[in-house]
Amino acid sequence: TGFMTNTPLEIFTMTPGKRYRFRMINSLASVCPAQLTVQGHTLTLIATDGEPVHPVNVNTVISFSGERYDFVINADQSVGAYWIQVRGLGECGIRRVQQLAILRYYKGPYTPFTQAPTYDFGIPQGVVLNPLDAICNETRADAVC
Structure with a gap:
């Protein structure tokens, strides 16, 4: 919408x-x-909706309302x-809705x-979990269903 807040x-x-x-x-x-992306870091997905999953490395997670994802970030950069x-x-893309935060290394x-x-x-998306254009019966290097 073009509106910004001054919230830290x-x-x-x-x-x-x-x-x-x-x-x-x-x-x-x-x-x-x-869509959640962390600059320069891989997210290792370990659970969805509280249930453990076989770990999978992605760069971006796309989720819908009510979904929960647990992931691990290695502080290796x-x-x-x-x-x-x-x-x-x-629908939120029409208004360009986004939020930013910062991942900071100590010192x-x-x-x-x-x-x-x-x-x-x-931020470049890299490998995406749940891409909106996914066809889950096909293997893609840039997507995980």
């Missing part, structure tokens, strides 16, 4: 060399799917700050050196 961004601080488990809960109050981007898709800067991603120029 959430910062998740990680210690280099450690692994962190995150639980993403899609609590959007709409029918829009949400250069000490710094990285963007976390959540984009609304479907690193509080703000990424790269420019903040925009809705249209976001």
